[in-house]
Amino acid sequence: MKNIVREHAVVNEELMDKFRAMKDVYSLSCILTDVQERDNVMRHTITTRSVNRRVIGPALTVKLTAGDIVDCLAIFELAKPGDVVVIDAFSESETSIWGGLMSGLAKAAGVAGVVIDGSARDTDEAKMLDFPIYSHAVCPRAAHTAYDGRKEPIEINTPIVCGGIIVRPGDLIVADEVGVTVAPYEDLEAIYERCVEQAEKEELTRQEILKGATVDELLAKFGRI
Numbered sequence: 706m707k708n709i710v711r712e713h714a715v716v717n718e719e720l721m722d723k724f725r726a727m728k729d730v731y732s733l734s735c736i737l738t739d740v741q742e743r744d745n746v747m748r749h750t751i752t753t754r755s756v757n758r759r760v761i762g763p764a765l766t767v768k769l770t771a772g773d774i775v776d777c778l779a780i781f782e783l784a785k786p787g788d789v790v791v792i793d794a795f796s797e798s799e800t801s802i803w804g805g806l807m808s809g810l811a812k813a814a815g816v817a818g819v820v821i822d823g824s825a826r827d828t829d830e831a832k833m834l835d836f837p838i839y840s841h842a843v844c845p846r847a848a849h850t851a852y853d854g855r856k857e858p859i860e861i862n863t864p865i866v867c868g869g870i871i872v873r874p875g876d877l878i879v880a881d882e883v884g885v886t887v888a889p890y891e892d893l894e895a896i897y898e899r900c901v902e903q904a905e906k907e908e909l910t911r912q913e914i915l916k917g918a919t920v921d922e923l924l925a926k927f928g929r930i
Contacts, residue, residue: 711862713783714875716763720893721787724877725761730904733759734879737886740899747868747885748841750796751820755808755831755838760818760880762789763890764872768860771795774802774823776850777859786815789878793865794823798842805830812836820878820885822867839880841868 727733738746765788767777774797780790790811794802803819805827811819818837819825825840826847850856862874870887872878877888877896888896910927923930 708779708857709860709863710779710782711874713765713785714763714862714873714890716875716890717893718787720897721761721763721877723897724879724893724900725787727900727904728759728761731907732881732883733761733900734881734883734886736900736903736907737877737879737888737896740896740903741886741888745870745887745889747820747822747870747887749884750841751822751839751868751885753837753880753882754825754840754843755828756835757882758818758835758837760789760820760837760839760878762787762817762878764789764791764874764876764878764887765816766862766865766872766874767792768863768865769794769802769823770858771797773858774800774848775856775859776802776807776848777861778807778850778856779859779861781810781814783861784811784814784816787817788815789817789880790819791865791867791872791878792819792821792823793867794821794841796841797823799844800824800846800848801826801844802848803838803840804847805834808834808836808838818880820867820880837880839885
């Protein structure tokens with residue numbers, strides 16, 4: 706089998722920049738799922754493994770082959786600054802498909818971070834590089850590529866499943882210390898407006914709490930806590 710590499714998704718960078726501007730909003734992954742009626746949250750096992758830094762950007766998707774895990778070096782033919790690499794490695798926990806050299810290459814390419822439904826290694830090197838890794842597991846064992854040089858088969862820019870959620874090329878990824886949430890690219894404009902509204906409402910609620918507002922008063926004013 707040969708690699709299947711599809712063109713980079715067309716991304717509305719102006720809209721992506723609006724989401725990136727929300728980088729200091731508390732618990733953005735939570736807000737993103739709240740405005741999607743609690744949908745599109747990856748499993749809790751997909752969590753931060755290196756630097757605790759928020760990742761916001763469009764998905765560059767990778768699908769590996771179950772039981773035949775290789776390094777996804779072909780992503781660097783397509784990766785653009787700001788992309789979030791999202792890898793379907795079938796929750797493989799004992800063989801890592803991302804290490805320190807991959808983190809270095811991704812950092813040099815301007816990749817915002819990586820989300821792996823599988824295992825990563827060399828997380829100490831990723832911390833040194835200030836490169837965010839979110840993964841299902843961490844394990845020292847390398848993939849086949851390190852020993853036999855084989856880099857196939859891989860699919861790039863195809864719909865995948867990561868952390869139990871369907872991710873398509875160009876979908877919005879928000880990863881933070883709470884978890885990883887996805888939003889479909891075709892709905893991003895409306896979702897952004899709802900995120901802004903929800904973030905503003907939560908900030909107003911915080912201010913009211915500091916002023917001594919009761920639960921009943923908060924519910925009456927904001928409709929939720």
